[in-house]
Amino acid sequence: MKELLRIREISNKQPFLQWMGFEILEAGSGWVKERLPVRPEFFQPDVVHGGVIYAMADTLAAHSVLSVVYPEEWATTVEQKINFLRPLIDTAMLGTGRVIQLGNRIAYCEAEVTTEAGKLIAKSTATIMRIPRK
Helix, strand or coil: CHHHHHHHHHHHCCHHHHHHCCEEEEEECCEEEEEEECCHHHECCCCECHHHHHHHHHHHHHHHHHHHHCCCEEEEEEEEEEEECCCCCCCEEEEEEEEEEECCCEEEEEEEEEECCCCEEEEEEEEEEEEECC
16 A cells, blocks of 8 residues: 555646546556546547557556555666557557566566557566656
């Protein structure tokens, strides 16, 4: 439960995540589940723009790390790879992010984005750097 509160606290302080409309559903140590309702502004022209899906995967990876290291540390993406597997035309997407390996400075994470019906949209891997907070 404390991880869920941490991630919601982080999300509530970030204007970009608020503007996008991220909903934090569940979180535990090293993992998160989130939902992003699709808005008309996300379409290009008949499917959701890949950048929106990428933003979801990036957020999932970072939040999975922050569920472990926040508030003592912050996190930033060093590198991310994404495979887009099908177009998104639904009303929302769901995502899970998880830490695969947490090192002293670098974390390796995976994220999966699906439709609400469970169809796989994208899979991503990310390298996230841990940053001490001042």
